[in-house]
Amino acid sequence: MNNQLLFKQLAEFLPAHSIIHEQEALRPYECDGLPAYRQLPLMAVLPDTIEQVQQVMRVCHEMQVPVVARGAATGLSGGALPLGDGVLLGLSKFNRILEINKQARTARVQPGVRNLAISEAAKKHGLYYAPDPSSQIACTIGGNVAENSGGVHCLKYGLTVHNVMEVKVVTPQGELITIGGAALDTPGFDLLALMNGSEGMLGIVVEALVKLLPVPTRAQVLMAAFDDVEKAADSVGTIIAEGIIPAGLEMMDSFAIQAAEDFVRAGYPVDAKAILLCELDGTNEEVSVQIRQVRELLKASGATEVRTARDEEERQLFWKGRKSAFPAVGRLSPDYYCMDGTVPRSRLGEVLTGISKLSQVYELPVANVFHAGDGNLHPLILYDANNPGELKRAEDFGAEILELSVKVGGTITGEHGVGHEKIHQMCVQFSEAELEQFRAVKKAFDPHLMLNPGKAIPQPRSCSEHKTISGHKH
Amino acid sequence: MRDLDITEQLQQQVQQAIVAKQPVKISGSGSKDFYGREPVGEVLDTSGHQGIINYEPKELVVTVRSGTRLADLNAVLAEKGQMLAFEPPAFGADATIGGTIACGFSGPRRAAAGSARDFVLGTRIINGKGEMLRFGGEVMKNVAGYDVSRLMAGAMGTLGLLLDISIKTIPQAFGEITLKRECTYQKAIERMNELAGIDLPVSATFFDGLTLYIRLSGAALAIEAGEKRIGGERTDNTIWDNVREQRHAFFSQDKALWRLSVPCDAEYFELPGKQCIEWGGALRWLVSDADPKEVRSVAERAGGSAILFRGGDRSGDVFHPLTEGLQTLHLNLKQSFDPDGIFNPGRMYGEF
Numbered sequence: 061m062n063n064q065l066l067f068k069q070l071a072e073f074l075p076a077h078s079i080i081h082e083q084e085a086l087r088p089y090e091c092d093g094l095p096a097y098r099q100l101p102l103m104a105v106l107p108d109t110i111e112q113v114q115q116v117m118r119v120c121h122e123m124q125v126p127v128v129a130r131g132a133a134t135g136l137s138g139g140a141l142p143l144g145d146g147v148l149l150g151l152s153k154f155n156r157i158l159e160i161n162k163q164a165r166t167a168r169v170q171p172g173v174r175n176l177a178i179s180e181a182a183k184k185h186g187l188y189y190a191p192d193p194s195s196q197i198a199c200t201i202g203g204n205v206a207e208n209s210g211g212v213h214c215l216k217y218g219l220t221v222h223n224v225m226e227v228k229v230v231t232p233q234g235e236l237i238t239i240g241g242a243a244l245d246t247p248g249f250d251l252l253a254l255m256n257g258s259e260g261m262l263g264i265v266v267e268a269l270v271k272l273l274p275v276p277t278r279a280q281v282l283m284a285a286f287d288d289v290e291k292a293a294d295s296v297g298t299i300i301a302e303g304i305i306p307a308g309l310e311m312m313d314s315f316a317i318q319a320a321e322d323f324v325r326a327g328y329p330v331d332a333k334a335i336l337l338c339e340l341d342g343t344n345e346e347v348s349v350q351i352r353q354v355r356e357l358l359k360a361s362g363a364t365e366v367r368t369a370r371d372e373e374e375r376q377l378f379w380k381g382r383k384s385a386f387p388a389v390g391r392l393s394p395d396y397y398c399m400d401g402t403v404p405r406s407r408l409g410e411v412l413t414g415i416s417k418l419s420q421v422y423e424l425p426v427a428n429v430f431h432a433g434d435g436n437l438h439p440l441i442l443y444d445a446n447n448p449g450e451l452k453r454a455e456d457f458g459a460e461i462l463e464l465s466v467k468v469g470g471t472i473t474g475e476h477g478v479g480h481e482k483i484h485q486m487c488v489q490f491s492e493a494e495l496e497q498f499r500a501v502k503k504a505f506d507p508h509l510m511l512n513p514g515k516a517i518p519q520p521r522s523c524s525e526h527k528t529i530s531g532h533k534h
Numbered sequence: 535m536r537d538l539d540i541t542e543q544l545q546q547q548v549q550q551a552i553v554a555k556q557p558v559k560i561s562g563s564g565s566k567d568f569y570g571r572e573p574v575g576e577v578l579d580t581s582g583h584q585g586i587i588n589y590e591p592k593e594l595v596v597t598v599r600s601g602t603r604l605a606d607l608n609a610v611l612a613e614k615g616q617m618l619a620f621e622p623p624a625f626g627a628d629a630t631i632g633g634t635i636a637c638g639f640s641g642p643r644r645a646a647a648g649s650a651r652d653f654v655l656g657t658r659i660i661n662g663k664g665e666m667l668r669f670g671g672e673v674m675k676n677v678a679g680y681d682v683s684r685l686m687a688g689a690m691g692t693l694g695l696l697l698d699i700s701i702k703t704i705p706q707a708f709g710e711i712t713l714k715r716e717c718t719y720q721k722a723i724e725r726m727n728e729l730a731g732i733d734l735p736v737s738a739t740f741f742d743g744l745t746l747y748i749r750l751s752g753a754a755l756a757i758e759a760g761e762k763r764i765g766g767e768r769t770d771n772t773i774w775d776n777v778r779e780q781r782h783a784f785f786s787q788d789k790a791l792w793r794l795s796v797p798c799d800a801e802y803f804e805l806p807g808k809q810c811i812e813w814g815g816a817l818r819w820l821v822s823d824a825d826p827k828e829v830r831s832v833a834e835r836a837g838g839s840a841i842l843f844r845g846g847d848r849s850g851d852v853f854h855p856l857t858e859g860l861q862t863l864h865l866n867l868k869q870s871f872d873p874d875g876i877f878n879p880g881r882m883y884g885e886f
Contacts, residue, residue, distance in 0.1 A: 163727050164799040186731065208677050215674065221681065222652050237859035243838040244644065244816045245795040247854035248864055248883075249693070250651055253684035257677040274733045297592030303615055303705030343733055345755035402673040404593055434674035435593075474675035482678075489678055493665045500870035501680050504863060517679065 062123075063102065066147075069119045070105060073112060080104040089148050092133040092140040093195070096397070096451060097480055101128070101142030108153035110228070110236060110266045117264065118234035120147055121510055127232075128512050129260040131172060131203030134195040136398055137479030139206065139259045139515055149264065151202050157181050158267070165272045166225065166242065171202025171265045175209075178270065187272035190217035193475070194383055202265045208257030210475040212308040212382070213339075215433035219475070221256035223271045229255065229263035232510040242269060254501065259477050259516040262505040276341035279307065280351055281375045284363040285332035289313060290409040292334035295361030296432045297405060299338070302357060304350055308339035309433030310382050313412075316389060316427040316440075323388035326381025327374070329365060336363075336432060337378055385429045386440065393425075393442035397454045401465030402436045402474035414464050415439055422457040424450070436474035437465070463488050478516040486516075487523035495523070535606040537585035539599065541666065541697055547578055548695060548876065549664040557879045560691040562601055562633040565626025568844055569637060570690055570881045571852045578695070580632055587698055588672065591616055595655060595672045597700040600632025607631050611703055619647040619704040621738075623778045632696045638688025641778040642738035642749070645730070645798070645813040647704070651687035656700035659686060661693075662872025672700045685867075690882040693871040707737065707751035712773060714747050715766035719802040719809070722746045726814040727799050734760045740777050741811040742784055747773055777812065784810045784819065790846035792820040792829050796838030803832050819843075830854060853882060861885065 063081075070079050080086055081103045090098045102125070107113050120127050126146035133140050142148045154170035157178065161167070162185040167178050175196040179188040192211035193199055199209070204220045205227060217223070226240035240252040255262060286292040292311055299306065312320065314333050321328045328335055336358070340350045351368060358366045369375035381388075390396050403411050412428065419426045429438045439461055443454040462472040462485045472478070472485040486495065498517045502509070518526075551558050557575035567573065583601035590596075591614040598607055604624050611617050621641035622634045640649045656670030659682075670676055670683035686696060717725065722741035729736050735752035747769070750760045761768075776782040785791065789807060798815035807822025820829065826842065833840040839854035846852075856864060868875070868886040875886065 161799070162731065164797055165727075165731055208681070210675050218648065218652065219675065221684070222648060231859070235859055237857070237863075239860070241837060241839075242797040243795040244649065244798075244813060245638075245688075245839075247839045247841075248856050248860055249689050249867060250638075250685050250687060251860070251863060253651060253681045253687075257681055262680075274731055277733045300594060300705070301592050303708065305705065343735065343752075343756045343759060345759045346735065346753050349753040349755055402675050404590070404672060406590065406593065431675070436673075436675045469671065470673050471671055471676040471678050473678050474673070475677060477677055478679070486678060491667070493663075494667045494669065494679070497661060497665075497667055497682065497871070498679050501682065501867065504866035504870045507866075 066119070066123055066125060067103065069123070070116065073115045074105060074107060078106045078108070080106070089130070089142060089150070092130070092135045092138060094136050094138045094479070094481060097138045097141050099142050099144055101146055101148035102144065104148040104150055106150045106153055110230065113149070113230045113264055113266055114234040114236060116147070116149060117230055117232060121233055121508070124508065124510070126510055126513050129202070129206070129264050131200035132174070132198045134199040135203060135207060135477060135479065136400070137473065137477040137481040139477045139479035139512070141480045143514070151200070154202070154266065160185065162187070164242070166269055167272055168267065168269050169201055170267060172200050175199050175201060175204055182272050183275070186275050188275050189223065189270055190273050191220050191223055194386070201268050201270065205256055205265050205268060206258065206260045207475065207477045210431070210436065212310055212431065215309060216305050216307045217273070221253060224252065224256060224268055225271055226269035227252065227255055227265045228267035230266055231263055232506045232508065240269070257477070259479060260512045261502055261516055262511065278344045278347045279339060279341040279375070280347055281337055281339045281369045281378050282351065282354055282358065283328070283367045283369070283378055284336045284338065284358040285329040285365040286334045286336070286362065287332065287364055288362070289334045289412055291362040292336050293405060293408040293432065295336060295358055295363065298357050298361050299354055302353060304353060306338050306354070306433060307341040308337065309431070310337045311335070311430040311432040312382065312385060313428040315425070316385050316429050319388040319392055319427060320381040320385050323391060324380050324384050326377050328381055332364065337382055389427045389440045389442065394444040394446065397441040397443060397458055399439045399441065399458050399461050400436070400473045400476040401462050401470055402434070403465050403468050403470035405432070405435045407468040408435070411437065411464060411468060415461055418457055418460055422453050424454060424457055434474070435470065459485060480515055483515070483518050484526045486518050487526060492523065535584055535602060538582060539585070540583045544578070544580065544583060544695060544697070545660055545664060545666060548660050551876050552662070552664055552874055555874060557876055560636070560695055560878055562630030563626055563628035565624065565629040566633050566637050571884070572848045573881055574879060580695070581630060583697065586610055591703070593672070594703050595700055596703055597672060597698055598631050599698050600630060600696040602631050604629045604631050604634055612706070615706050616703040617706050618701065619653055620644055620650045621778065622650060623780070625779065631699060635687050635699055636689065636691045636696060642740070642774045642812065645739070645816060646737045651684045653702045654683050654687050654699060655702055657683040657686050658697040659694035660697060662874055662876050666697070670700065674702065691878045692868060692882050692886065694877065708753050709757055710737070710749060710751045710771055711757055711761065712747055712749050712769050712771050713761060713764055713766035714745050714769045716745050719743070722811060723799065723802065723815045726811070729764065730798070730814045734763065736760070738774055739812065739814050740773065742782070743808060743810055749774060784808065784821070787821040789821050789823045790842060791844040792822060793841045793843040794818040794820060794833045794838060796833060796836045800836040800838065803836070805829065805832055826851070856883070
C-alpha cells in the first residue's frame, strides 16, 4: 500500500491540519475507552463536511484502505480501535445541533454532538433526549447509534434504537443515503434497526434526527438496603409485577457500595449486602401514588431500610454514587475490566454466585453494578496490568462471565458492543449459520468489507481456530 | 390455543420449495391477504405452529410461536394484567402474531408507547437457505450482532419465515378514560402536538374530521389531573377498538384506503376524499379515488410516505417507492436472506 499516494489524494480536498500521519500526533487515537487494546492507525482524518466524508470514503474505497469511524472514543469494547493498515475517520468536528423542532419534538444533530448537549439545548422547550449512557457528558450521538447505547432509564424509555428517527449515512462507496425519516413509519425494511448497534460496520452516520420527550414534571428516587443480593433482585420483579415501570432501577453489591461511599459520600448504608435505587417519574399525581406503592413493596420484599430522597439535592447525591461507581472502584485498583452481560433477572442469583466462585478461581476481586430493571450486569474485575499474566487472567475471567450469561439465556453484551473485545464470545452465542447470516448482512451494505473489518462479527473459520488455540474450557 | 411445535415440518417445506424453486406465500389465518401486493406462490401455512413457549410477567417478556392467534396471546397477557404495548389491530378473529409482526402493524397507542418493531426482542426464523436461525433473545438489552429480529418486523415475510417471536410486554394501565371535543383539522393537529409536548398521560389520539378524541391512561389521580387540564366531554372507551380494527364509520367506504405516514406537525392535506388523523398527527387515513401519484407526491412533499392500504390496484406499487440508494440495499438484503427468492416474492415491491 502506497501511503504517500493515499496522503496525496486525501490532501486534495482536506486541509493539512485535518490529516494526521505523524506517529506522535496519532498517539491519542490509538485506543478507545478500552485501553487494554492499542493500535496506531495508518492515518487519521478529521473532515468537517459531509462532502469530505464522502470523498474520504471514495478515495479509501478506490485504494482499498479500510476505515474505522470514531466519535468521542468512550466505547468500552474496542469498537473504535484503529487498524494498522487503515484510516481512522474522526467525526469530532461534526459538533453542531442543526435544529430543534419544538412542535414536532425532534432534534436534528451532527454525529459528533454530545449526548447530554442535546438535552441541554432542548431544556428551554421543556424537552429532553431520553437515552442516558453513563458516559453521556462525553459520548456522541454517532457513537450512540453505532452501539445502540442504553443508560439507566432504558427500561421505561428505551434504547437509542427507540429514540432515533432518521440517520443520514455515507456508504462505503461514498454515496449519501437517508434511512428512516421524520414520520413514524418509513417505506421498506427497517434499516434503521440494523444501523443502530452496527458498530460502524454498515455505514458512516453523518447526521441524525432524534426524538425528544417532555421533561417529567417530577422525579423521585427511593433507596432500599438489603441483607441479601437475591432478595434485592427479587424485589425488582415484585415491583414490575404490580404494574409499575420505574424510570430507573439500579443495584449495587456490597463491594461497589463501599467503594462509592468512600468516593462520594452518597449516604449509602455500607453494611448492606445490596442496595437498590428506584426512580419514579411522571406527573406529580402518578409519582405520589407510585412512591407509596413501591415503598410498601420494597419493605414486603425484605428491605432492611427504605429511604426516599429528601429533596432534589439528595436525589442527585444518590445517583452520583451510582454514576461514580466505576471510577470509585477504579480507585481501589490499578486497573479494572468492565463486563456487560445481560441475564434474565430470575437467573441473577445463580449468575452472581457463579461470578463469586470464578472470582476465587482467578484470584481477582470483582464488584457488581447492575441495571436491575433490564438484567444488564456490569461486573468490574480488579487487576493490575503490571503483574505478569494478570491482564490475561482478567480477560479469561471476563470471558467465563459472558459464557455464563449466554448459558442462562442472556447475551454477551447488553450495551457496550462486541467490538474487538468480545469477538470470540460471539462464537458461544451464535451458530456458524447465524454468523454467516450476519456476514451476508454486512456484505449487503459493504461488499468489499471496508468499514471496521474484523470487529463485532467473527470472520469465517475464526471460531473453530479460537476453540483450538484456547483449548476450550467447557 | 394448542401447544404445537411444527418447526421441522415448516423447515422441510421450505427446503422442498428451495429445491423445486417454487415460491411460497407465507400465511397464518389469511387475515392480512388484503394488504401488500397480490400474493403469488403456494400457501405455506404457519397457523399450526402454536403456543406460548415462555412467559415471564416479572421479566416483561413473552416468547410465542408465530401461528398463535393474536386474541389468544392477548388473553394470556391480560390474565397477568399485561398487554402488548403497540396495541396491534387484528383485522380478523383468527389473526396470528406472526402476521401481525410481519406486517409491522401497530395500533392507537403507537405514538405514546412505540411500534411493533420497538417491542420485538428476539426471533427464530427459517431463512431462504432453509436454515433455522435465532437472533436477539428474551432480554431487553442485547447488542450482540446486527439487530436482525427488528428487521423482520414489517418485512412482509420477504426475508424469512418467522417461527417464534420474543416480545416485550407492559403492564395494563390502572385506568383509562376518553375525552372528546369538536374542532377543525388544523386545530386538531395543533392540539395533538401541543399535548404530546407536555408531561400528560395521553395514550392515544383520533380525529374523525369533526371530533377530537383523546385517551388518558394511568393512575386514577393522574387521569383526573390530566382531564382537568385537557378538558372536553367524557365518552366511551370502545371508540379505540373501532378505530384500531377499522370498524369506525370513517372506514366503511368503497373507495381506496390510503395510509399516510407523515411528520406529526404536517398540515392538513388538500386531497379529494375524506381524511382522519391518528398517532398525534403522524398518521393520516385517506379514503379517496385520487390519482396514486398525487397522493404519494403530497405525502412526500410533507416529508412522509403513503401506502395503498386497502383496495385500488394491488398489482402495481402498493408501498411507497424507495429511493435508488435504498432500493439497492433492499435488493442486496433480500439476496442475503433469500437468494432464490422463495419467500413472498413481489408481495412488498415488484422488484423482489
